Amino acid sequence: MSASLFDRIGGNAAVDAAVDIFYKKVLSDDSISRFFETTDMDAQREKQKKFLTVAFGGPNDYSGKDMRAAHAGLEGLNEAHFGAVAGHLQATLEELGVPAAEVGEAMAIAASTHDDVLGL
Amino acid sequence: MEVILSQQKNADCQITVHYEGTVVKCNPDKSVLDNLLDQSLAVNHSCKKGVCLTCLLKTDDKVDVKSRAPLKATLIEQGYFLSCQQVPIEGMMIKSAQSTDFFQQALVSNRIEKSGYVSQIFLKPYGDFSYKPGQFINIKGPNDIVRSYSIASIPSDNVIEIHVKEHQYGVVSRWLCSDKIIGQEIEISAANGECFYLPDNQDQPMLMIGTGTGLAPLLGILRDSQSQNHRGKIELYFGAVDEAGLYLADQLRDLEAEYIHLTVHFGTLKEGPINDMALKNHPNLKGWRVFLCGDPEMVKKTKTKAYLADAALSDIYADAFDLAEISS
The missing domain is CATH 3.40.50.80 (Nucleotide-binding domain of ferredoxin-NADP reductase (FNR) module)
Incomplete structure (x- = not known):
């Protein structure tokens, strides 16, 4: 049996390495930063860790319903924002030297959240 | 059509809680605090962000972890929770806060007026009072209105110093910044908050x-x-x-x-x-x-x-x- 995507990417250590790179990218992107700006940055950072765990195919208790509810209150959230976040995820993985095949798998998982995130 | 149905369903989904003997129908998507305020029930509150600890209420029922996260063990033991951080739970029995549980008397020993409508106010608590400089205390003002002020002194000063800016419509700040405040006994809470110095890395810039x-x-x-x-x-x-x-x-x-x-x-x-x-x-x-x-x-x-x-x-x-x- 081959190792899971999560293990191949590097498990929790990879999430820890990725979270600050990823969170800084979205905060620096003026087109989406407003969705991530908050006084409680520790909680927001934890949310990003959860998201990365999901995208890395790791163990999580995050259902499609949770994903939907978490994004329901974000006014004006659209296709372009989803694409921007996905782009930052890909760039983060590439920056960490994750091989192209694994990046592709993670991007496919992220893409599968599309309808729940945008409430479609 | 579907949208209207789901709204009706939401309206049916009202949650009932009991507050000081009153039955309160609650919107499950709003905090306990906002639900009580919507019913014109008087509950002390200020920041609504789970920081100032002004909106404490009591219950023996189970509540969410985050509505107790910043509270001291002694308050949790007594059933306190932050009403701004808790959504209503069916059948929940809620009691108002007992002011003696977390307020103590302090003497206003001095007030020094500075520029910009700011006063330094000096307080001497009766009995033990421990704090870390940078933490905040809540002060009970006229009409039981509670406001938070950060501590500017250090324990060896033997007096607590706070800085209060007088706001035109601020009931508490106008009361604290008046000449009559010196010599009065007022009610202050224990010190709370996470913003203080830790001596764990003394060379850190x-x-x-x-x-x-x-x-x-x-x-x-x-x-x-x-x-x-x-x-x-x-x-x-x-x-x-x-x-x-x-x-x-x-x-x-x-x-x-x-x-x-x-x-x-x-x-x-x-x-x-x-x-x-x-x-x-x-x-x-x-x-x-x-x-x-x-x-x-x-x-x-x-x-x-x-x-x-x-x-x-x-x-x-x-x-x-x-x-x-x-x-x-």
Whole structure:
């Protein structure tokens, strides 16, 4: 049996390495930063860790319903924002030297959240 | 059609809680606090962000972890929870807070009026009172209105110092900033809050940014760090709208002369926001400890910028309180 995507990417250590790179990218992107700006940055950072765990195919208790509810209150959230976040995820993985095949798998998982995130 | 149905379903989904013998129908999507306020029930509150601890209520029922996260064990033991952080639970029995559970008497020993409508107020609690400089206390004012103030003193002062800006419509601040306050006995809470100095890395450089009376916690933290022999350099940025708002400039200059590690920078809005000036002078905050106190918008924005400048989130301490009094 081959190792899971999560293990191949590097498990929790990879999430820890990725979270600050990823969170800084979205905060620096003026087109989406407003969705991530908050006084409680520790909680927001934890949310990003959860998201990365999901995208890395790791163990999580995050259902499609949770994903939907978490994004329901974000006014004006659209296709372009989803694409921007996905782009930052890909760039983060590439920056960490994750091989192209694994990046592709993670991007496919992220893409599968599309309808729940945008409430479609 | 579907949308209307789901709305009806929501309306049917009303949750019932009991508050001091009154049955209250609740919207499950709003906090306990907002539900009670919607029914015109008087509940003390201020920040609604789970920080100021003004909206404490009691219940023996199980509540969410986050509605108790910042509370001391002694308060949790008595059933206290933050009503602004808790959604209603069916059948929940809620009681109002007993003021004797967390307020104690203190004597107002002095008031010194500074520029910019700010007063330094000095309090002597009766009985034991422990705190960390930079934490805040709640003060009960006229009509039982409660407001939070950060502590600018250090324990060896043997008196608690707070800085209060008198706001035109602020019931509590006008009461505290009047001449009659000296000699009065008032009610104060225990000290709370996470914004204070820890002597775990005494060589770490520290950046402190404060606006208005957000200087108060910074002054406490600064003096505390020096009394605990902090050796790293400290860059303190104090900003206000105008010169008058820099109400403690003289004392800060004296401290700058006394503490070899300290550099103080002043700024008024004319020269641009003080947080921008600080970040421009310190574009790389890797390894720094950062303290941000004052206007909530400034604190929020600067926290993001400090993080982007490579400060670790665990090294950023923030205290965003300044607007509580104005919103009343």
